[in-house]
Amino acid sequence: MSKQLESAAALPVTPPPDVAPPPKKQPYPFWLGGVAATIAASITHPLDLTKVRMQATGDKGMVQSLRKTVRTAGYRGLFDGISGTWLRQMSYSLCRFWAYDESKKIVGAGKDAPAWKLALAGSMAGGIAGFIGNPGEIMMVRLQGDFAKPPEKRLNYKNCIDGMIRMIREEGWSSLGRGLGPNVFRAVLMNASQLASYDFFKAELLKTSYFEDNIQVHVAASFAAGTVATTVCSPADVIKSRIMTATAAEGSSSLQVLKRSFQNEGAMFMFRGWVPAWTRLQPTTILIFVTLEQLKNLVDWTRAWQGAQ
Template sequence: MTRFGVYEELKDHFTTPAAPPSFLVLVGMASASGFIGGVVGNPADVLNVRMQHDAALPPEKRRNYKNAIDGLIRMTREEGPRSLTRGVWPNSVRAILMTASQLATYDIFKRLLLAHTSLKDNLTTHFSASFMAGFVATTVCSPVDVIKTRVMSSHEHKGLVRLVTDIFRAEGLGWMFKGWVPSFIRMGPHTILTFLFLEQHKKIYRNWKGLEV
């Protein structure tokens, strides 16, 4: 929500009827909103990764959080407030890449489809642009997703450079796209539904406010 809210505000501020923002401007705005969203959502992301991976750990290493609130309280109490920012840099980088490759590319794909095909500004165009944006976002974010997951679920305190070096030595370049297919199966429909609902929401809001031309 933070990513989309900040991005839409920036886009409204920099968009004029005569000069829509260029691709580089869209990427810059998306990157800024992604960074803010990554920082805001980091505590919940750490908790999400830990709870998902808990069952895969040996019994003596499991954290066994009862629920999300219990997890946040225990993280703060047992590991200190800094545990809430664990992995914030790879997570923020991932949020930047995600937002830039998802929101900015959606706007560009939509603009290209409207300009160079017979498609109109409707669900078909929204679906096509969001499908392509989901493909790009999955590919761009795949390496950072792998790093983020391993940092947040690790019991060791490795530096980012050392972690990447160890992964590269053990797995080669293939680690960058490990799990791409399940990631796309998750991110593709998520991206499509997000933009379909967002476009309809904006249409309803503009009609309600009398902003629709």
């Protein structure tokens, strides 16, 4: 027996064959986030329309505002300004998802990154997207809020393209930057709270033994992210909407709008429309992230199918 062991030990050891490292996963198309956000915003557009009208015109009560819209413009009125929503999502949202992924690389926010790194990456993405998406934001707010105004004060834009052309012609190129400061500030808050908290909550849920990376986790993480984002962003969202809908005759600077709102309504005006904002942002956040995750799965499936051919 000992001789057999000695002979076996004397045999040359054949090194294992070289194992090729797994191929590096290709990045997802940069436009996936914009498409996911456009789909989600199209579905929840009536709620967003109601939120903007409550913030801009002082309508009290979400149900009352919805009824007013249907009474004055019919059920089609619930989708007033949908072209502005599409423009906004395919500029602002497309940019923020792309910039968030790139910012995470810059700050080194990997799979189990701490919350502060995710928030920093989200803030960087929000600043970039808020600047680039400001014209689309103006169009969305103006188109949504137009029919809530008296007929003599309406802008009557046909769609977002007509609105952009008319705004530049009538108000100058500088009008594209109206409300830029509050919009960028809100975008920083939104992305630091929504995108970062989604990644944070998703990672925390996956650390437990009760969850796997599936639609249940995506819904739970996005629900928590939507609540955080609504509360953090409400003041900036209200101020931004009022500045963008204000005319030069009323006084449209940030200071004038703030002073007028504080005098007329007190500090709680900054949380006006919180319930419709939460009601709108929750399904929107869930739809965005669930749709985005499914689009990523579709890309993975397509690449696997193409590789098998």
